[in-house]
Amino acid sequence: MTMSGARLSRRAFLGAGAALSALTVLPSRTGQAKAPAPFVPTRTLTLKAGETELKLLGPDKPATRILAYDGTPFQTLRLPRGTKLEATFENGLDEGSTLHFHGIRMPNEFDGVPTLTQPLVEAGGRFVYRIPLDDPGTFFFHPHCDETGQAGKGLAGVLIVEDRRDPKFDAEHVLCLKDWRLADDGNFLPLSEPDSASKAGTFGGTRTVNGAPSVELTAPAGGDVRLRILNIDATRIMDIGVSHGEAWLIAVDGHALKPVRLDDLKDGIWRMGPAQRIDLHVRMPADGSAVSIGDYRAADIYQFATLKAEGRVAKPRKGPLALPAADLPRPDVKKATRYSFTLQQATDAAVKETGLPPDDPLAKALIDSLCVGETTYWGIDRESWPTGERRHLPPPLAGMMEGRSYRVEIRNETRFPHPVHLHGHAFDVLSSSLDRLPRHYADTVLVQPGEAVEIAFVAAPGDWVFHCHILEHMETGMMGWFRVV
Ligand code: C2O
Ligand code: CU
Numbered sequence: 338m339t340m341s342g343a344r345l346s347r348r349a350f351l352g353a354g355a356a357l358s359a360l361t362v363l364p365s366r367t368g369q370a371k372a373p374a375p376f377v378p379t380r381t382l383t384l385k386a387g388e389t390e391l392k393l394l395g396p397d398k399p400a401t402r403i404l405a406y407d408g409t410p411f412q413t414l415r416l417p418r419g420t421k422l423e424a425t426f427e428n429g430l431d432e433g434s435t436l437h438f439h440g441i442r443m444p445n446e447f448d449g450v451p452t453l454t455q456p457l458v459e460a461g462g463r464f465v466y467r468i469p470l471d472d473p474g475t476f477f478f479h480p481h482c483d484e485t486g487q488a489g490k491g492l493a494g495v496l497i498v499e500d501r502r503d504p505k506f507d508a509e510h511v512l513c514l515k516d517w518r519l520a521d522d523g524n525f526l527p528l529s530e531p532d533s534a535s536k537a538g539t540f541g542g543t544r545t546v547n548g549a550p551s552v553e554l555t556a557p558a559g560g561d562v563r564l565r566i567l568n569i570d571a572t573r574i575m576d577i578g579v580s581h582g583e584a585w586l587i588a589v590d591g592h593a594l595k596p597v598r599l600d601d602l603k604d605g606i607w608r609m610g611p612a613q614r615i616d617l618h619v620r621m622p623a624d625g626s627a628v629s630i631g632d633y634r635a636a637d638i639y640q641f642a643t644l645k646a647e648g649r650v651a652k653p654r655k656g657p658l659a660l661p662a663a664d665l666p667r668p669d670v671k672k673a674t675r676y677s678f679t680l681q682q683a684t685d686a687a688v689k690e691t692g693l694p695p696d697d698p699l700a701k702a703l704i705d706s707l708c709v710g711e712t713t714y715w716g717i718d719r720e721s722w723p724t725g726e727r728r729h730l731p732p733p734l735a736g737m738m739e740g741r742s743y744r745v746e747i748r749n750e751t752r753f754p755h756p757v758h759l760h761g762h763a764f765d766v767l768s769s770s771l772d773r774l775p776r777h778y779a780d781t782v783l784v785q786p787g788e789a790v791e792i793a794f795v796a797a798p799g800d801w802v803f804h805c806h807i808l809e810h811m812e813t814g815m816m817g818w819f820r821v822v
Contacts, residue, residue: 376421376423376467376469377421378421378422378423378467379419379420379421379422380416380420380421380422380423381422381423381424381425382414382422382423382424382425383407383424383425383426383427384406384407384412384424384425384426384427384436384478384494385406385407385426385427385428385429386404386405386406386426386427386428386429386430386434386480386487386492387404387405387407387408387429387430388402388403388404388405388429389402389403389404389405389408389409389410390402390403391403391410391491391548393517393519393523393543393545393548394519394521394523394543395550398521398523399522399523400523401517401519401523401524401525402524403490403491404430404487404490404491404492405491405492405494406478406492406494409494410491410547410548411491411493411494411495411513411547411548411569412494412495413494413495413496413497413511414494414495414496414497415497415499416470416496416497416498416499417470417498417499417500417501418470418471418472418473418498418499418500418501419470419471420469420470420498421467421468421469421470422466422467422468422469422470423465423466423467423468424436424465424466424468425463425464425465425466426458426463426464426465426466427462427463428458428459428460428461428462428463429461430460430487431460432460432482432483432486433451433457433458433459433460433482433483434457434458434480434481434482434483434487434492435449435450435451435455435457435458435464435480435481435482436449436464436466436478436479436480436481437449437450437478437479437480437481437760438466438468438476438478438496439476439477439478439479439612439758439780440474440476440477440590440591440614440763440780440781441468441470441472441476441496441761442471442472442761442762442763442797443468443469443761444467444799445761445797445798445799445800445801446799447466447467447468448760448761448799448801449466449480449481450481450760450800450802451481451482452730453730453800453802453818454799454800457482470496470498471664472498472591472592472663472664472665472763473498473499473500473503473591473660473661473663474497474498474588474590474591474592474593474614474616474663475495475497475511475565475567475588475590475591475614475615475616476495476496476497476498476591476614477493477494477495477496477567477569477612477614478493478494478496479492479493479494479569480492483812484571484808484811484812485528485529485571485808485809485812486528488569488571488808489518489525489528489529489571489808490525490528491515491517493513493515493569495511495513495565495567497511497565498591500660500661502661503660503661504561504658504659504660506560506561506562506563506618506658507556507557507560507561507562507621507650508554508555508556508557508560508561508562508563509562509563509564509565510552510554510562510563510564510565510642511547511565511567512546512547512552512564512565512566512567512630512641512642513546513547513548513567513569514544514545514546514566514567514568514569514570514575514632514641515541515545515569515570516540516541516542516543516544516545516570516572516573517541517542517543517545518539518540518541518542518543519541519542519543527539528571529809529812531712533809534712534714534809534810534812534813535682535714535813536752536753537572537753537807538571538572538573538807538808538809538810539571539572539809540572540573541570541571541572541573544639544641546641546642551640551641551642551643552641552642552643553642553643553645554642554643554644554645555644555645555646555647556619556621556644556645556646556647557621557646557647557648557649557650558621558622558623558624558625558626558646558647558648558649558650559620559621559622559623559646559649559650559653560620560621560646560650560653561618561619561620561621561650561654561658562618562619562620562621562644563587563616563617563618564616564617564618564619564630564642565614565615565616566609566614566615566616566617566630567614568609568610568611568612568613568614569611569612570611571611571807571808571809572611572807572808572809573611574608574609574610574611574634574754574756574783575608575609575610575632575634576604576606576607576608576609576632576633576634577606577607577608577609577615577617577630577631577632577633578599578604578605578606578607578630578631578632578633579599579617579619579628579629579630579631580628580629580631581622581626581627581628581629582619582620582621582622582628582644583598583619583620584598584599584600584617584618584619584620584628585597585598585599585617585618585657586599586602586607586615586616586617586775587616587617587618587657587658587659587660588614588615588616588660589607589613589614589615589777589778589779590613590614590615590763590778590779590780590781591614591616591663591763591780592663592665592763592777592778592779593659593660593661593662593663594775594776594777594778595659595775596618596657596658596659597775598657599617602775603773604633606633606634608634608783609783610754610755610756610781610783610806610807611756611806611807611808612756612758612780612781612806613756613779613781613783613806616660617630618657618658619644620654621644621646621650622646623646624646624647624648624649625646626645626646627643627644627645627646628643628644628646629642629643629644630642630643630644663763663778665763665778666794666795667765667795668742668743668744668764668765668793668794668795669742670742670744670765670767670793672742673741673742673743673744673793674737674741674742674743674744675743675744675745675746676734676735676743676744676745676746677745677746677747677748677789678717678718678734678745678746678747678748678803678817679717679718679748679749679750680715680717680747680748680749680750680751680755680757680784680805680815681715681716681717681718681719681750681751682714682715682716682750682751683713683714683715683716683721683813683814712724712813713813713814714810714813714814715751715805715810715813715814715815716814716815717734717803717815717816717817718734718817720732720734720817721814721815722804722811722814722815722816722817724812724813724814730818731817733800733817733818733819733820734803734817734818734819735819735820736819736820736821736822737796737819737820737821737822738796738821738822739796739797739798739821739822740795740796741795741796742793742794742795742796743793743794743795743796744767744791744792744793745764745791745792745793745794746789746790746791747782747784747789747790747791747792748784748788748789749784749785749786749787749788749789750787751786752786753786754783754784754785754786755783755784755805755807755810755815756781756782756783756784756805756806756807757781757782757783757784757790757803757804757805757806758780758781758803758804758805758806759780759792759794759801759802759803759819760801760802760803761797761799761801762780762794762795762796762797762801763778763779763780763794764778764779764780764782764792764793764794765777765778765792765793765794766778766779766782766790766791766792767791767792767793768790768791769788769789769790769791770788770789770790771785771787771788773785774790779792781806796819796821797821798821798822799821800818800819800820800821801818801819801821802816802817802818803816803817803818803819804816804817
């Protein structure tokens with residue numbers, strides 16, 4: 338395998354044998370036992386990470402050197418359900434990276450988590466991902482190394498899996514929400530501040546949708562619009578609401594749910610943390626009027642999109658247009674094995690564990706290959722994903738069996754909300770102790786301070802990380818993993 342440690346002198350390398358062995362890719366027992374099913378790609382493409390320019394501060398202001406795949410900010414791939422995607426990732430950055438297809442159920446070896454499922458792809462390197470796209474919906478992809486730095490600078494793309502069974506909308510728009518931390522000269526401000534990383538996270542001051550301050554769209558009066566809204570920010574939690582139109586929530590994280598009128602949700606909004614996506618169905622009002630979509634969380638409402646009604650739809654429809662039910666493994670909630678995990682501020686033990694001095698080159702190489710920050714602020718059940726000079730992966734939070742059903746309670750003991758994501762699965766969100774969530778499938782669920790949320794899923798084979806998607810929280814410890822054999 339390639340890893341940063343390979344750059345070290347042979348003596349240092351041998352001397353650190355014990356430390357390094359903890360960093361080699363853990364063998365997946367199931368992977369070895371079964372011959373891999375033949376994968377014949379139906380679509381092949383390349384995604385090259387690199388720099389590009391975007392005018393984020395305004396047309397007359399200096400541009401920002403952001404990161405993007407293939408030079409296209411938030412590049413959108415639209416592929417039919419059933420596609421067998423072979424994506425070659427080329428790392429044009431000057432540091433290691435990987436590609437993670439967020440929310441996609443897939444073989445573990447293509448999950449893109451450095452150390453756990455694959456070696457880090459060094460600068461100039463490449464890695465081929467073979468991904469079956471079985472679930473329709475709104476997904477995205479992003480790096481899984483130095484995410485605060487890489488995704489924070491814009492490295493992410495949208496993956497839309499289309500389904501022939503989808504209802505026909507009169508218009509469809511993709512809205513990618515992301516904030517940027519910029520100085521007046523267009524350069525990035527530090528993407529993480531220690532004081533913020535240990536709290537709600539470091540916020541960007543320049544808010545954008547699809548890289549612009551806001552967008553103005555049109556749709557026929559009385560027509561039906563599908564909005565795919567993605568929170569690809571590193572930090573911000575948003576309350577998405579719609580004014581002057583009829584709107585239904587029709588999918589969460591890509592997965593259809595029984596349409597819920599937005600007005601019937603608590604406060605008439607859907608609260609969405611980093612990495613979460615929703616599909617909304619908006620029925621347009623009469624000609625000449627407009628619908629606006631915004632984030633109502635701050636006192637200072639951010640209206641990011643306006644939909645103007647223009648012309649007329651031929652045949653107005655009634656009621657919501659439901660998406661086809663997601664075809665997912667349904668957990669048996671009665672027979673499921675139960676777990677409970679608590680999200681915490683890091684315990685002293687985790688923070689104080691010492692290894693090598695931080696200026697030791699080996700310590701630096703170890704941090705690089707784990708793709709983590711230097712400090713631990715957070716943990717799950719008193720374990721923190723290694724940061725700083727801590728060298729060993731923690732033991733798995735749970736050992737599970739392939740095909741079995743599990744119910745996992747996630748308790749938030751901290752003072753901040755955390756959007757918690759499990760790789761490689763779509764889970765059934767069963768309940769919230771604050772009683773604020775309709776039952777739905779998702780890959781990321783927001784857990785409020787003091788809240789307990791229960792999810793259930795059928796375990797898929799492999800080593801899957803389970804982490805907060807506020808990127809600084811994840812990189813300062815709030816990540817663990819499940820081993821499913
Ligand atoms: Cu969106 Cu661990 O990822
Ligand atoms: Cu968090």
